[in-house]
Amino acid sequence: MSKDNLIERFNKEIIKVNGECFVFKNIDDSITQIQSFIEKEKIKKILINDKNEISRSIYVNLKRTTDLIIQAVSEINIKNKDIKEELKDVDLGISYANFLVADTGSVVLTSSEDEPRLLSLLPEFNIVLSTSNQIIEKLEDAIDVIKTEKSVTVITGPSRTADIEKVLITGVHGPKKLIVFIFDK
Numbered sequence: 681m682s683k684d685n686l687i688e689r690f691n692k693e694i695i696k697v698n699g700e701c702f703v704f705k706n707i708d709d710s711i712t713q714i715q716s717f718i719e720k721e722k723i724k725k726i727l728i729n730d731k732n733e734i735s736r737s738i739y740v741n742l743k744r745t746t747d748l749i750i751q752a753v754s755e756i757n758i759k760n761k762d763i764k765e766e767l768k769d770v771d772l773g774i775s776y777a778n779f780l781v782a783d784t785g786s787v788v789l790t791s792s793e794d795e796p797r798l799l800s801l802l803p804e805f806n807i808v809l810s811t812s813n814q815i816i817e818k819l820e821d822a823i824d825v826i827k828t829e830k831s832v833t834v835i836t837g838p839s840r841t842a843d844i845e846k847v848l849i850t851g852v853h854g855p856k857k858l859i860v861f862i863f864d865k
Contacts, residue, residue: 686815693785697837728774773803777810791831806855812864
């Protein structure tokens with residue numbers, strides 16, 4: 681499957697599970713989208729993984745252009761802090777994906793000090809950053825890479841659950857909104 685077809689398939693599948701996907705050619709366009717989201721959802725505090733070029737650029741740009749509390753994971757000494765305590769007031773977690781799975785619209789994240797698992801699970805909102813080169817057709821295509829990891833999280837849409845009356849509720853056991861940004865250079 682071509683890269684464009686994988687992006688199209690991923691976008692179609694994530695929409696089916698109530699997620700959102702945006703494709704960008706540059707960082708500036710993504711900043712505009714994030715700022716719009718911040719205003720719409722009244723975000724006050726953001727925690728971002730800043731260990732790669734894309735997320736670092738977004739972090740620096742947001743620090744410069746907003747008055748919000750924006751922290752980078754690298755600013756927190758996770759070894760000496762309880763990450764749950766650090767994340768309790770965070771409205772928006774910005775993570776970096778290892779893979780995106782086109783067939784299911786899923787995001788695959790591995791956990792590390794740079795990318796704590798709870799960054800994608802505890803905040804009310806989660807934006808996941810990725811490049812178009814990280815899209816795979818099916819989860820099996822990533823097995824050789826992820827089988828060596830201690831902790832792997834596969835996220836398919838925002839958190840959702842149903843009560844006994846089968847009323848669907850989002851955001852109970854994780855983010856109520858999942859947004860994926862794909863950078864296609």
